[in-house]
Amino acid sequence: MTNTQDFRSAMNLADYYSPSDGGDTAFSVVAPLVKFGPSSLREIGVDARTLGMSRVAIFTDARVAELEPLAVVQESLRKSGVDSEIYAETEVEPTDRSFKAGTAFANEGKFDGFISVGGGSVMDTCKAANLYSTYPDDLLAYVNAPIGRAEPIPGPLKPHIACPTTFGTASECTGIAIFDLLEMKAKTGIASIRLKPNLGILDPNNLKTLPKNVMAANGFDVFSHAIESITARPYTQRPAPASSDVRPLSQGANPYSDVSCIEAIRRVGVSLVDAVNQPEDKHYESLMFASLLAGIGFGNAGCHIPHGMSYAVAGLVRDYQPDGWPTDHPMVPHGISVIVNAPAVFRFCAASCPERHLAAADAMGADIRGASLADAGILLADRVIKMMRQTGMPNGLAGVGYTEADLKALTDGAFPQKRVIDNGPRAISWDDLHEIFKDALTYW
Numbered sequence: 001m002t003n004t005q006d007f008r009s010a011m012n013l014a015d016y017y018s019p020s021d022g023g024d025t026a027f028s029v030v031a032p033l034v035k036f037g038p039s040s041l042r043e044i045g046v047d048a049r050t051l052g053m054s055r056v057a058i059f060t061d062a063r064v065a066e067l068e069p070l071a072v073v074q075e076s077l078r079k080s081g082v083d084s085e086i087y088a089e090t091e092v093e094p095t096d097r098s099f100k101a102g103t104a105f106a107n108e109g110k111f112d113g114f115i116s117v118g119g120g121s122v123m124d125t126c127k128a129a130n131l132y133s134t135y136p137d138d139l140l141a142y143v144n145a146p147i148g149r150a151e152p153i154p155g156p157l158k159p160h161i162a163c164p165t166t167f168g169t170a171s172e173c174t175g176i177a178i179f180d181l182l183e184m185k186a187k188t189g190i191a192s193i194r195l196k197p198n199l200g201i202l203d204p205n206n207l208k209t210l211p212k213n214v215m216a217a218n219g220f221d222v223f224s225h226a227i228e229s230i231t232a233r234p235y236t237q238r239p240a241p242a243s244s245d246v247r248p249l250s251q252g253a254n255p256y257s258d259v260s261c262i263e264a265i266r267r268v269g270v271s272l273v274d275a276v277n278q279p280e281d282k283h284y285e286s287l288m289f290a291s292l293l294a295g296i297g298f299g300n301a302g303c304h305i306p307h308g309m310s311y312a313v314a315g316l317v318r319d320y321q322p323d324g325w326p327t328d329h330p331m332v333p334h335g336i337s338v339i340v341n342a343p344a345v346f347r348f349c350a351a352s353c354p355e356r357h358l359a360a361a362d363a364m365g366a367d368i369r370g371a372s373l374a375d376a377g378i379l380l381a382d383r384v385i386k387m388m389r390q391t392g393m394p395n396g397l398a399g400v401g402y403t404e405a406d407l408k409a410l411t412d413g414a415f416p417q418k419r420v421i422d423n424g425p426r427a428i429s430w431d432d433l434h435e436i437f438k439d440a441l442t443y444w
């Protein structure tokens, strides 16, 4: 392949979606209801009223509680006559302990609605508090199998407006709530369409106070959502569901997700390095919009191996404490736990759908003139590694404290994440995953 036109048309070809024996023949599109724009948060009082809220629990965390977005929300609710109480105890990178504490607050307050103002940690905790206060049960009831019992949520939840003050997780668009189960040292979550917020308000002004490292980590999370969605196993290769009502949320790559995700990758490629090193308002808008586009994509397609690996990378942390996050406990923040794996995954998986890896490298800003399909994985990995260095991200797994001696535990931790690992472009064995972790130890 010698010119960009060739791979662009390859990207458009329906070949990736050719039918397979027993494979699915349809995909569904779940579109979030969102509002986007600078100062859009000021409209939340009317939005809350429209959703029938009269007394709301506002979930936030200790740092965001001191910032302007929370004051904007309170003022707008007050003007619309909506009563509110604040819960600012949310743990950053929440745990089962903090999900339970949030639920206790929700139980006490007799609320008829929920508003979350914060990052993924806050939005996810708010979803869990809404769920467990509406349909009380033990925590594992609704948690994904095999760790939990994955019972269906019995009915609708109370209305929830999610207002991200970070970007990347797209939790405002998804029916997912993620937490660390402390006794198992494992990240897991709850996934149900019923957890999806009724409205997401994306106000790029909220990003102005984000620390540099959080900006970088979350930018790479957006990128990884988008690249994993376009390189996921095509929906036509996933076994057809026994009945249409059990088609999974993570359907695999599909033509709808492709459109939003390639644009998300382009925006991250254009904006992220400057947003971290010399931010301007235009970068906040671009990255928050990219986050939304990628969120729509991975909400329908699903993530795969870099995210599957990230659960073990975050869960087994020993003493890593990056600048920009609270320092009360060691953590590998989500975006970092994903991006340290991603280049190694591209090198391993690119041969399964090289056009898509090459299209992503091009969208990220790599020079692909004269490239061949065989170069796709290396080109994309090199481009991402360069941007990791330009934005101060850690140098692979070693950069967050792991050594060769940890590879087995990391592989054992990630391999059971079947739901995500199986959504990758090729089937991988335990040994393959071990090899990918090994390749992710250091990049430069």
Ligand SMILES: NC(=O)c1ccc[n+]([C@@H]2O[C@H](COP(=O)([O-])OP(=O)(O)OC[C@H]3O[C@@H](n4cnc5c(N)ncnc54)[C@H](O)[C@@H]3O)[C@@H](O)[C@H]2O)c1
Binding pocket: 061, 062, 063, 064, 067, 092, 093, 094, 118, 119, 120, 121, 122, 124, 165, 166, 167, 168, 169, 170, 171, 174, 175, 176, 177, 178, 179, 206, 207, 208, 209, 210, 211, 214, 218, 324, 325, 326, 334, 335
């Ligand atoms: N539900 C989903 O679909 C989904 C998807 C991906 C990740 N997640 C989860 O989301 C969590 C990560 O969320 P996150 O990356 O958005 O960050 P976060 O909520 O963990 O916050 C990171 C840090 O940034 C601070 N912060 C937030 N907004 C700020 C602002 N505007 N200015 C200054 N500081 C600010 C927070 O106080 C915190 O210290 C993880 O638990 C991850 O597993 C959820």
Ligand SMILES: [Fe+2]
Binding pocket: 168, 169, 221, 225, 307, 334, 338
């Ligand atoms: Fe993510």
